[in-house]
Amino acid sequence: DKGISHAFRNLPGVELVSVTRLNLLQLAPGGHLGRFVIWTQPAFEALNKVFGTQTEVSEQKSGYTLPTAVINNTDVSRIIGSAEVQAAVRPAGPSTTQRPFTQKKNPLRNKQVLYRLNPYAQVLRRAEVAGQNKRADKRTHQKSASKKFLEILKAD
Numbered sequence: 001d002k003g004i005s006h007a008f009r010n011l012p013g014v015e016l017v018s019v020t021r022l023n024l025l026q027l028a029p030g031g032h033l034g035r036f037v038i039w040t041q042p043a044f045e046a047l048n049k050v051f052g053t054q055t056e057v058s059e060q061k062s063g064y065t066l067p068t069a070v071i072n073n074t075d076v077s078r079i080i081g082s083a084e085v086q087a088a089v090r091p092a093g094p095s096t097t098q099r100p101f102t103q104k105k106n107p108l109r110n111k112q113v114l115y116r117l118n119p120y121a122q123v124l125r126r127a128e129v130a131g132q133n134k135r136a137d138k139r140t141h142q143k144s145a146s147k148k149f150l151e152i153l154k155a156d
Contacts, residue, residue, distance in 0.1 A: 001040075001042075004040065019043045019046045019047060019050055020046070020050055020060065022050070051064065051066060052064060052065050052066055053066065054066055054068060111125075
């Protein structure tokens with residue numbers, strides 16, 4: 001260590017972490033890679049003891065080995081285009097494009113959508129219109145009666 005930890009821990013924005021307590025959130029906070037990391041020589045040598053290697057098991061973690069790659073060839077587009085894979089894949093279906101969604105219609109403004117959602121709304125609307133017609137007839141009858149009354153008053 002030779003006093004490195006004492007020197008760096010007073011710098012703002014610098015974090016010191018032991019290799020035995022290393023954490024993914026410390027190396028990549030928020031899941032974003034790109035943190036600047038400085039390793040000491042003893043820390044690098046301790047990595048194999050803590051995490052093990054591709055062939056050896058970890059000494060400090062019981063039964064832990066480093067994960068291995070699932071596929072050796074990472075050229076996925078070449079693998080998909082190969083004759084072996086294409087022979088096993090179903091042929092492509094018809095290329096029809098469908099709209100991913102239909103536009104939502106507001107049932108308060110669009111009466112047909114309202115009637116589809118609530119069939120009783122049509123009955124209520126008809127009753128409301130019939131009630132308005134009756135009131136209009138009643139108003140015209142009242143106006144005609146008041147006109148007759150005014151004519152009687154003027155005639156005297």
